[in-house]
Amino acid sequence: MATINKLDRYDLNILAELQRDARISNQELAERIGLSPSPCSRRVKQLEDDGYILRQVALLDRKKLGLTLTAYVQIGMDRHTPERFEHFESVINQCPEVLECSLVTGQAPATDPLAPFLPSTRIFQSTMHMLSTAPLFV
Numbered sequence: 076m077a078t079i080n081k082l083d084r085y086d087l088n089i090l091a092e093l094q095r096d097a098r099i100s101n102q103e104l105a106e107r108i109g110l111s112p113s114p115c116s117r118r119v120k121q122l123e124d125d126g127y128i129l130r131q132v133a134l135l136d137r138k139k140l141g142l143t144l145t146a147y148v149q150i151g152m153d154r155h156t157p158e159r160f161e162h163f164e165s166v167i168n169q170c171p172e173v174l175e176c177s178l179v180t181g182q183a184p185a186t187d188p189l190a191p192f193l194p195s196t197r198i199f200q201s202t203m204h205m206l207s208t209a210p211l212f213v
Contacts, residue, residue, distance in 0.1 A: 097131040
């Protein structure tokens with residue numbers, strides 16, 4: 076895989092444009108970055124093959140979906156062992172409401188992102204209850 080040092084300004088511009096709008100046509104992308112369509116298409120393919128572009132996703136309107144509550148939760152574990160982390164991950168993977176989970180070392184901030192988007196406090200409370208009954212929290 077190429078390193079960031081091997082990316083030229085065209086590659087970086089392609090990545091920036093696709094980050095803004097992954098549905099842009101190759102023709103429009105080529106025009107925006109100053110290449111003809113064929114080399115632009117080859118570069119996008121190479122960026123995908125090299126792992127710079129992992130996938131394309133749709134950004135959803137959380138409010139229209141009724142996901143109006145954003146929750147940040149700090150969780151402490153009773154032991155920091157590989158087995159505990161694996162178990163924690165398996166529990167978290169059972170919660171589709173949890174979109175992001177971060178491990179913070181050293182002095183932890185007041186909150187760590189854990190369950191960002193939920194439709195209501197009732198669902199937040201049931202998710203927290205399910206997580207709190209898992210045998211890995213203090």
